[in-house]
Amino acid sequence: MKQRENFGSKLGIIMATAGSALGLGNIYRFPCEAGANGGGAFLIVYLIVALLMGTTLMVAEFIIGRRSHSNPIGAFRVLEGKKNGWMSIGWLGVVCAFLVLAFYTTVAGWTLGYLGKSVANHFEGQDLGQIQGQFVSFTNHPWLPIVCQLIFLALTAVVVARGIKDGIEKWSKILMPMLLVIMVVLCVKSLTLNGAADGLRFFFTPDFSKINGKVLISALGQSFFSLSIGMGALITYGSYIGSKDNMLSSSTSVVFADTLVAVLAGVIIFPAAFTFGVQPEAGASLAFTTLPMVFQQMTGGYFFCLIFFLLLVIATLTSTISLLEVIVATTTEELHISRPKAAILGSLTTAVIGVLATLSFREGSPLHLNGQTVFDMLDHITALYLMPIGGLMIVLFVGWRMKKADTLDELTNGGTLRAGIRKVVYYLIRYVAPVAIVVIFISQLVK
Numbered sequence: 261m262k263q264r265e266n267f268g269s270k271l272g273i274i275m276a277t278a279g280s281a282l283g284l285g286n287i288y289r290f291p292c293e294a295g296a297n298g299g300g301a302f303l304i305v306y307l308i309v310a311l312l313m314g315t316t317l318m319v320a321e322f323i324i325g326r327r328s329h330s331n332p333i334g335a336f337r338v339l340e341g342k343k344n345g346w347m348s349i350g351w352l353g354v355v356c357a358f359l360v361l362a363f364y365t366t367v368a369g370w371t372l373g374y375l376g377k378s379v380a381n382h383f384e385g386q387d388l389g390q391i392q393g394q395f396v397s398f399t400n401h402p403w404l405p406i407v408c409q410l411i412f413l414a415l416t417a418v419v420v421a422r423g424i425k426d427g428i429e430k431w432s433k434i435l436m437p438m439l440l441v442i443m444v445v446l447c448v449k450s451l452t453l454n455g456a457a458d459g460l461r462f463f464f465t466p467d468f469s470k471i472n473g474k475v476l477i478s479a480l481g482q483s484f485f486s487l488s489i490g491m492g493a494l495i496t497y498g499s500y501i502g503s504k505d506n507m508l509s510s511s512t513s514v515v516f517a518d519t520l521v522a523v524l525a526g527v528i529i530f531p532a533a534f535t536f537g538v539q540p541e542a543g544a545s546l547a548f549t550t551l552p553m554v555f556q557q558m559t560g561g562y563f564f565c566l567i568f569f570l571l572l573v574i575a576t577l578t579s580t581i582s583l584l585e586v587i588v589a590t591t592t593e594e595l596h597i598s599r600p601k602a603a604i605l606g607s608l609t610t611a612v613i614g615v616l617a618t619l620s621f622r623e624g625s626p627l628h629l630n631g632q633t634v635f636d637m638l639d640h641i642t643a644l645y646l647m648p649i650g651g652l653m654i655v656l657f658v659g660w661r662m663k664k665a666d667t668l669d670e671l672t673n674g675g676t677l678r679a680g681i682r683k684v685v686y687y688l689i690r691y692v693a694p695v696a697i698v699v700i701f702i703s704q705l706v707k
């Protein structure tokens with residue numbers, strides 16, 4: 261077998277996986293979903309689903325990746341022999357990666373635009389109306405959001421073309437902890453605002469009567485999206501994990517960190533929203549209006565705003581890297597084209613769909629289907645359908661198709677790690693995860 265690169269260290273895997281997980285999913289999409297689904301009702305479901313199912317699925321993907329040392333399509337060839345139905349998991353994942361990357365880079369472009377705005381000090385002294393106006397005029401600008409999106413894609417392609425180790429690992433290790441620090445600072449500020457109590461009540465009061473099928477599937481989709489699971493991204497990362505690494509503890513750390521950052525984002529954004537009078541259901545504009553408002557109220561706000569958007573751009577970049585990596589790892593190994601070529605081809609194809617998503621965001625844009633923008637449509641198809649389906653197939657493969665001995669062998673590193681808790685994980689993969697995904701999936705169909 262061809263020698264593949266491995267991550268340099270245990271910290272390298274955790275940081276690279278956290279780099280993939282942490283991103284717009286936590287800071288932009290999570291508050292959006294929580295706001296739209298009743299705040300506390302969403303949070304409680306999300307916490308259960310992310311901690312329990314998230315860890316389970318992450319481990320399952322790592323098992324496939326490390327056992328096969330291959331991309332999400334090749335993995336099933338290695339484990340199952342030539343042509344077989346399981347390879348469709350890989351194809352589904354690659355398609356999903358394209359679609360996610362397409363609309364993800366729309367918002368990624370906004371973060372770049374907002375970095376520019378922070379440099380130019382566009383937020384100082386502005387009231388809520390003006391800051392909301394800035395969001396509308398930026399997203400409706402004839403070319404700016406597209407240029408930002410394309411620059412972002414190009415940056416991603418450059419990093420991916422250079423290969424896994426020096427590209428992904430080096431960056432994540434330094435910058436992710438910095439993002440966490442700045443979020444804690446923001447959090448402290450947000451908690452001193454007038455509306456803090458109302459915001460926290462909205463976010464932390466679990467109103468069980470509000471939990472319905474839509475809340476369940478939204479929380480499931482959000483946890484898959486936020487943890488980068490259900491589409492083979494982590495099969496690819498798992499393939500770079502060395503034989504001695506403790507995959508369960510790495511996964512737990514990543515899930516914990518990812519959930520922490522999402523909750524922090526909520527603790528920053530909801531108190532701010534209630535203070536300044538932004539609707540928690542404001543959707544896409546929520547983070548991009550509340551955050552500048554908070555910075556404006558801070559001593560040294562200019563500086564914090566700048567650093568924050570810089571780190572957000574980088575957190576987003578480590579996520580787009582992992583998405584493009586799925587496409588590139590697959591095309592280089594399956595179609596035997598070079599890494600740089602695959603990176604260029606992959607990003608160009610994404611650009612075509614991505615620009616449509618960005619254009620669809622404009623007021624009066626004709627790019628609507630069924631009353632949804634192309635942007636929302638891509639988001640819903642991937643998070644509410646493709647990822648849960650991919651995740652289901654992954655746990656079915658690891659729990660039912662792989663030999664129990666092989667799965668446990670991976671989980672315990674050939675018997676060198678304690679089996680107790682890892683047997684529990686095996687049963688979570690085999691029974692709990694598939695049943696939960698199917699139940700949640702069906703619950704949204706019955707109104």
Ligand code: TRP
Binds near residue numbers: 286487582
């Ligand atoms: N998890 C990332 C976020 O929260 C987005 C992401 C990166 C992703 N890679 C992925 C989502 C793979 C699904 C699959 O921002």
